[in-house]
Amino acid sequence: MKTFWAFVKKETLHILRDPRTLVILLGMPIAQVVLFGFAITNELNDARIAIFDASGDPVTQEISDRLTSSGFFQLAIKLDQEDQLERAFQHDRVKLAVVFPPEFQERFFREDRPQIQLIADATDPNTATTLIAYASAIIRQYEQEKKGSAALPYSIQTEVRMRYNEELKSVYLFVPGVITIILMLVSAMMTSIALTREKELGTMEILLVSPLKPVVIVVGKVIPYIALGLANMAIILILATMVFHMPIRGSLFLLIAESLLFIMTSLALGIMISSRVQTQQVALMISLMVLMLPTILLSGFIFPIENMPWPLQAISHIVPARWFIVIVKGVMLKGAGLAVVWKETLILIVMTLVLIGASVRSFKLRLE
């Protein structure tokens, strides 16, 4: 036991003696949460639009006002001629153009179903779709107000509520993702680097010749990184709740316990990588390629898994982050308890046990 703590102490000293890495490790979650929370956002505000109004009557005027006062759109240019559209997209960088046909008002009240043309800049398809959806909704609402539902003999009205994230804040989406990435980064990448460093420096030779059991070397090595991972977790949660007012609706204890489980999964991955490579640089590259990319791309954090081609969907099943993100979202946003996320938890537990078993086996007692 004494040797074990000596090892933990030594490892902690390594981390503390390298303040630059420590600052990066602790600063990264802050930077990522702030970045994702403020800068990288899926919400659209003040998108630049152009309006070509061939009627110029009170109805088209009102619809234009509705659009520009919604907060989603900002009138960049009012066009006089339809052939100015191209220039508006190219030169004035508008994202959406609204074209009213002539005699709009007359046709509107004559039940002649006049058409409004919405033209979006689809170089960014997601933005284009969102803008069209917003604009359509505003126009439809105007129509209903004017004519009342009685005017349409058969109609279905939809009433939409965005549960768990009423205001559609994208930070709610990103925080679980950032937690996942940071825990994976600190636990897997840093452990694989720390273990490989012993090999590269030649100190592993002495450790192996010493009476230390491999399990002491490995566990002693990873304990400080578990602490570091939990510290990161705390930083992210504090930022998310204090700055972005994100709720933790479920049990905080469950959230931390699940995080510890995911940290264990990541650590086991890191140990496995380190047992197969000889230099820190290779460990870093492999961690980034094999762990970070799937964690970011295949976990459902950025791209919805349902939209992926089936081979990628299949691969995503073995990405631990996929299950962990479901758990974090469930606990934080839906207030889910273990009864709800037991399946994902069980999958993670099995993965972790398999990985720990494999990483202990892969730890070499000799140099080759």
Next chain:
Amino acid sequence: MSITISHITKSYGAVKALDDISFDVSKGELFGLIGPDGAGKTTLIRILTTLLVPDAGEARMLDLDPVKEFRKLRPHIGYMPGRFSLYQDLTVLENLNFFATIFGTTIEENYDLIKDIYSQIEPFKHRKAGQLSGGMKQKLALSCAMVHEPDVLILDEPTTGVDAVSRKEFWEMLARLKERGITILVSTPYMDEASLCDRVALIQDGHILQVDTPASIVASYNRQLLGIKARNTLRLIEDLRAYPLTHSAFPFGESVHLALAGDLTDGELPEYLHQKGHEELEIEPIAPNIEDCFMELMTKKQSDK
């Protein structure tokens, strides 16, 4: 016997690092494993320290098998790897404490054993190991290897990259450790360090050339040896190698050591060299050293092939 090595062979792919190596080291002996870089010294040491498994042959360390009984053996070995293998970002004291603890002991318990070495670096005990000079690093590494009172001390090129004064000090420390009855196996590429060992094994290309005391190895040298200097050493070697009576000619510092294949009549060699246009010639008979013996054994081995 502290160490018994019999018929050990080890290959890395197609390269035979060790080929049928056998020798013994007695208890309390200071044994030198001497050979150039790439001779197989580190591989052999790693087999003895349980870090590698030989392809064939077997070794006994303190009557234990480094392959099967490595767990029992490891606590009794003091090992200093070839590179400086301590934690550069930890202080001298932290390093020593760490290695003492993982071997289940304390500095205080074995202070007496390492006092001689450690006291020299103790004034810098709060300095980070990475900031020590080469000589001090070696002393720290030796202290760390000795702190658990091992029965066998195995050092892989401890004096490589260390200045001449520190090298001398280091060998004096080894001599004092030997007096305490510790068996020491030390490898080195420096031939001049051979005379500081009780016995040496000369190793080259994975083969043992000879195992004996330094004195016997030198005594077994049976050729006439001349030390020759001239202004142009490079051309001197070429000309000497072309000389009919030459057995071998190797550069040795500023001069060339010429081993003769037969008897030489007076004045014959100076005349030959003058003819070749060499100036500032100095020719004198010299006594062989270990390196001459090594070269002789090496040449013999090559001509045997």
